[in-house]
Amino acid sequence: MFGLLSAGCLFWLEKLQPLFLAMAVAALIHQIWAVFRRPPEKRTFGMKAILGASLFFNGLLLVGWVVLTIRYQ
Secondary structure, eight states: HHHHHHHHHOOOHTTTTTHHHHHHHHHHHHHHHHHHHHHHHOOHHHHHHHHHHHHHHHHHHHHHHHHHHHHHH
């Protein structure tokens, strides 16, 4: 029973990967837009650090996803 459920979830997660990628990219674009629409004197170091960490970790996840996709094709 659990194997069938797991296989079904895996199937749908693989089919929805482009949607997850599009949502992640849209969220990053929104975050960048929210930071850079503020005047430069109102952009705190914390905002820039959070944006940088977010970009770094999302880039790392994207690279990992590409590597795993290539590896297991």
